[in-house]
Amino acid sequence: MSEGSLEAPTRHPIPWNDPDFYDEEKLDAEMRRVFDVCHSCRRCFNLCDSFPRLFDLVDESKTGELDSVESKDFKHVVDACTLCDMCFMAKCPYVPPHEFDVDFPHLMLRYRAVENRKGEIPTFGQRQLTETDRNGKLAAALAPLANYAAKRGNRMTRPLLEKVAGVHRDAELPKYTSKPFSKRAAPPVNAEAPAHGRKAVIYATCFANYNEAEVGEAARRVLAHNGVETQVVYPECCGMPQMEQGDLSRVADKAKSVAGTLKPYIDDGWDIIALVPSCGLMLKFEWPLLVPDNEEVKQLSAATRDISEYIVDIAKNEGLADGLNALDGPVSVHIACHARAQNMGQKGAQMLRLLPQMDLNVVERCSGHGGSWGVMKENFETGMKVGRPVFRKAKNNGKARYVASECPLAGLHIAQGMEKGQSEGETLPQTVPHPILLVARAYGLMA
Structure with missing residues (x-):
């Protein structure tokens, strides 16, 4: 068996509609196969907490090998994964097309999808936290009160939030804006500088829409100054919060819905810009793996750029405005x-x-x-x-x-x-x- 691959890493579509995807015996067999590869390599020992947890399980087992680690203890490893994708993109030499075919983050995702189908995650509190659009709309109407309640150091509300939703009382939480970005933006904003023929839809993302609207405002002003006509379109959240909890059917529904909304713009020559990298990752890469046969999702993936990526592209091809x-x-x-x-x-x-x-x-x-x-x-x-x-x-x-x-x-x-x-x-x-x-x-x- 060779170590590493000379070919670019690739990812398989996520077969979440296949009954075998949720078969717990088959999942356990795949966990053991992949974990044994990780245990034999250990390059990711300092990447995140998942890998030290895995290696500790093995090292503290009776045989010092994976065969004496109980399957129930795998959850401890899964719970530490943030789905950051860094092991897949930066560390692992065994990702596809290598014959070992290791995709650690998507294996953790599969485990969570099984948990989700069984009703084990998310908890009630976690489920409420993932409803970013609902929470953002409610908080916008009561922004000062919502921000007061979420403020770190509030001894009255933060212990309650910790108990109900599991949010650590000392963790800094984002503030809400009383006027979402999508409502501040009067469409469209015409270019201030000589136009280069570019026009872009800003997909606001739930965070920029409800929490950091100034990110959207800054992007829109910089683009207008550089000759780009913009509109702001925000159908709904990209589904990353639901992805983290393994609710893949809901993420797939969001993908199809948002792609359908943005299709007329893409057909008319508009670029799509994501303001937050997690959302850009979903639109470009995760959605096409969840609904690989959906042509509108493929079209959206090809049209989407991160805001930093888009500005750099303008600088390279047309030059930035003075x-x-x-x-x-x-x-x-x-x-x-x-x-x-x-x-x-x-x-x-x-x-x-x-x-x-x-x-x-x-x-x-x-x-x-x-x-x-x-x-x-x-x-x-x-x-x-x-x-x-x-x-x-x-x-x-x-x-x-x-x-x-x-x-x-x-x-x-x-x-x-x-x-x-x-x-x-x-x-x-x-x-x-x-x-x-x-x-x-x-x-x-x-x-």
Whole structure:
């Protein structure tokens, strides 16, 4: 058997409609096959908490091999997986087309799909957390109250939230906006600069729509300044929260619904831009694996670009519009795992290097957040531990003036981690929810 492959990694469609996908004996056999490969390799020992948990199970077993590990203990490994895809994209030498055919994240997903079908996950509290559109709409109507209740340090509401939903009382949570981005955007915004023939639909994503609307506003202003006509379209959430819980049928329904809504725009020549890397990953890669025969989903996948990716493409092909000024200090940019999983390069860093006199520190490592995983009671401290190297590097030995992550949730986590490790008298850098805001500031388009 050879180690590694000279061919580019590929992924199989997820056969979630096949009854064998949910057969627990077949699932257990596949878990044991893959785990034995992982145990024999151990390259991912420091990647996330799933692998140390797996290797500890093996090392502490009677035989020191997988054969004496009980199947019920596999859940401990699965629960630590954040579906970041870094083992598949960056570490594992045995991904398809290698004959070992290892896809660790999608195996964890299959396990959760079986749990979901059996009604074991999500819990009531977890289920409520995944309803991002409903929660965002409700919170928008009561934003000050919702933000007060979710504020870290609120001794009245946060212990209750921890008990009901399992959210750690000390985890920083995103704030809600009283006016969602999709309602702020008066369609369409025409280009300010000489047009290059580009027009783009901004898929707002639930986070940018309900929590960080300024990410969308910054993107729209920068695009308009660079000759791109834009519209904002937000049919519904991409389904990543449901994906994390193994509810694959619901994610597939969302894929078909959103793709159907965006099809007329694509047919009319509009590009599609995702504001958050996790959503870009879903539209580009995960949705086509869930509904591989849906032509509208394939069309959407081909038309979708991440916002940083899109700005870099404009710079390469047409050149950016004049007016960029230097920022007032060095920047640390965190390359989100779901941006790395898109296999497009460090587009967030490439975008910021377009700014004049840019002093850039690139942080390319897991922040420890992992979507909703890092705020849960059982995971928060582990997430903080995993993120410590990121927190330290983001400060850049005290040089950084700004810290920006392509993933706004990771950015919150990094800001909290830097705060927890703050020394007496130390000044922390300002955290912004996406590097596109720094581009907008460099243009003088946003404060």
